[in-house]
Amino acid sequence: NAGVTQTPKFRILKIGQSMTLQCTQDMNHNYMYWYRQDPGMGLKLIYYSVGAGITDKGEVPNGYNVSRSTTEDFPLRLELAAPSQTSVYFCASSSRGGGTGELFFGEGSRLTVL
């Protein structure tokens, strides 16, 4: 009963490096999301997808890219990592998208950029 799986759980990057955070869900959900959580702050939406081949920007998309080639996978790519991207990243999915707000979250990926 995996739900939403994120890898890696922890990663340290040097400034300017690139990496991809992986997200997979096994619930056949069409809607998937990437959020970032900074200490003492709520969750901010980075990118979302309403189905395979369709992605769109959220509130804080700068410095990130996404793709959605399958229903199951929604990777988040960081290009030219900066200290401001130090955060905990959460992937989420939903069966009913924007109409309900009912999201299933992964366990998070903690990224530190030094």
Added chain:
Amino acid sequence: GQQLNQSPQSMFIQEGEDVSMNCTSSSIFNTWLWYKQDPGEGPVLLIALYKAGELTSNGRLTAQFGITRKDSFLNISASIPSDVGIYFCAGLNYGGSQGNLIFGKGTKLSVKP
């Protein structure tokens, strides 16, 4: 942009006490939700509210959708140690392909056995 004001920011309580927290906004929302985040985990949905004035319970948790549609309250009765975590409110406005879901900054709950 829209913001949610969640209070209190943190609470230290004794096991067995009741807990109240709330979320307010200057904007109207169509749906209010409450999530809980355990340490080191992702948020988990506790309660979703879809109508103004709605009062919904989930075990020891009770949440209400304010009549003005600008606020919501969460109460936890007879707290236990496993209630420890961060509680997030979220407000949703319909529209667009994914709606507009806004999260509060969270209330961190600590329970003393």
